[in-house]
Amino acid sequence: MxxxxxxxxxxxxxxxxxxxxxxWYDAHRRDLPWRAPPxxxxxxxxxxxxxxxxxxxxxxxxxxxxxxxxxxxxxxEALAEAPLEDVLAAWAGLGYYARARNLHACAGKVARDHGGxxxxxxxxxxxxxxxxxxxxxxxxxxxxxxPCAAIDGNVERVMTRLYAIETPVRxxxxxxxxxxxxxxxxxxxxxxxxxxxxxxxxxxTPRGPLCGLxxxxxxxxxxxxxxxxxxxxxxKKAEKPKRRGAIFILRRGEETLLARRPPEGLFGGMSAFPxxxxxxxxxxxxxxxxxxxxxxxxxLAEPVAHVFTHFAxxxxxxxxxxxxxxRFGADCRWAARRNLDKEGLPTLMRKAAAAxxxxxx
DNA sequence: TAACCGTGGAT
DNA sequence: TATCCAAGGTT
Numbered sequence: 001m002x003x004x005x006x007x008x009x010x011x012x013x014x015x016x017x018x019x020x021x022x023x024w025y026d027a028h029r030r031d032l033p034w035r036a037p038p039x040x041x042x043x044x045x046x047x048x049x050x051x052x053x054x055x056x057x058x059x060x061x062x063x064x065x066x067x068x069x070x071x072x073x074x075x076x077e078a079l080a081e082a083p084l085e086d087v088l089a090a091w092a093g094l095g096y097y098a099r100a101r102n103l104h105a106c107a108g109k110v111a112r113d114h115g116g117x118x119x120x121x122x123x124x125x126x127x128x129x130x131x132x133x134x135x136x137x138x139x140x141x142x143x144x145x146x147p148c149a150a151i152d153g154n155v156e157r158v159m160t161r162l163y164a165i166e167t168p169v170r171x172x173x174x175x176x177x178x179x180x181x182x183x184x185x186x187x188x189x190x191x192x193x194x195x196x197x198x199x200x201x202x203x204x205t206p207r208g209p210l211c212g213l214x215x216x217x218x219x220x221x222x223x224x225x226x227x228x229x230x231x232x233x234x235x236k237k238a239e240k241p242k243r244r245g246a247i248f249i250l251r252r253g254e255e256t257l258l259a260r261r262p263p264e265g266l267f268g269g270m271s272a273f274p275x276x277x278x279x280x281x282x283x284x285x286x287x288x289x290x291x292x293x294x295x296x297x298x299x300l301a302e303p304v305a306h307v308f309t310h311f312a313x314x315x316x317x318x319x320x321x322x323x324x325x326x327r328f329g330a331d332c333r334w335a336a337r338r339n340l341d342k343e344g345l346p347t348l349m350r351k352a353a354a355a356x357x358x359x360x361x
Numbered sequence: 362t363a364a365c366c367g368t369g370g371a372t
Numbered sequence: 373t374a375t376c377c378a379a380g381g382t383t
Contacts, residue, residue, distance in 0.1 A: 054379040061369065061378085095367025098382075132381045152379045197379060206377070207372080240375095266366070279365090309366060347368065365383080372376085 018185035024215035025195035044118040044143035045076045080111035092344025102130025120144040141193040149180040150193040154200025160232035164221035169232045241311045245276040246287040247352045259335040295320035304351040
């Protein structure tokens, strides 16, 4: 059976949208540490590493971490052989620490199961820990030039504007995918993916989009209607709960304090101080029930404030000293004060340590 | 499916 | 100060 010829829309301007965008990209592309120079093949390891770091994280924040990781672990094998604690410590401050655990697991899987080479196919990439639909498509396109639609927040914004999609993005994802796939060029899939993201980051911005500089402005339904900023349509999000809790800093002598590694959940795998649960509202009169041991706990006057994705926290910091060595849970240990700083603490714990004056000298 | 999972910068 | 949001994934 003969496939019907795909209907081709007439393009009085000549170029297909992808070609227009690629021409714009060639002139305006951002120079980023993980990008290969024009015409050169990107290193799949560097592409993957950058994509994991960039999940929900700004380019400006990622740059320093990316370069530090690449110097320390230049290949996926090197990363696979590194102790997980080292990787987590290097990740400290970047947030979403499950990404670091999955990063290490993924490196191990690539080293063991794929001979140290990242698979080139989207489906195989999807099987790797920490690699979801976006990242699989992005790595396949950017590192292997596969014609895959890498749909992130930028692309959702560009597409909902281009086609004036009124449906809230959560429900419009299948439509957005369809529209994006229809635009994929026959060649330069990797550049197209990056061009779309550069367009979203530099021109088709969430607020104040620069439609005058947009190569697609003439084709953009939202722009023609002067309604760029009405898209994407979002559902209003739930109010962020405010929670309270306590953090316990137990000191032994001047240079030693009690650290803990939560096995999972918030700060899973990271070094932290013992604390009350933050997931529910434990009343202040119950806080000391969660202290690692009985002691003369002294509360700092001013709580530390920290905002997470799904709740805002004000945590009271308790400090106590002990000369004894009571028994603690298996995930607790005594740590040198100076090492703890080096080890990397999540930001909340760093704030608590600073409030307690641990890093004063 | 919805909740969970960090952080810092812009407005 | 409050809100949004940045190259999402997992459970």
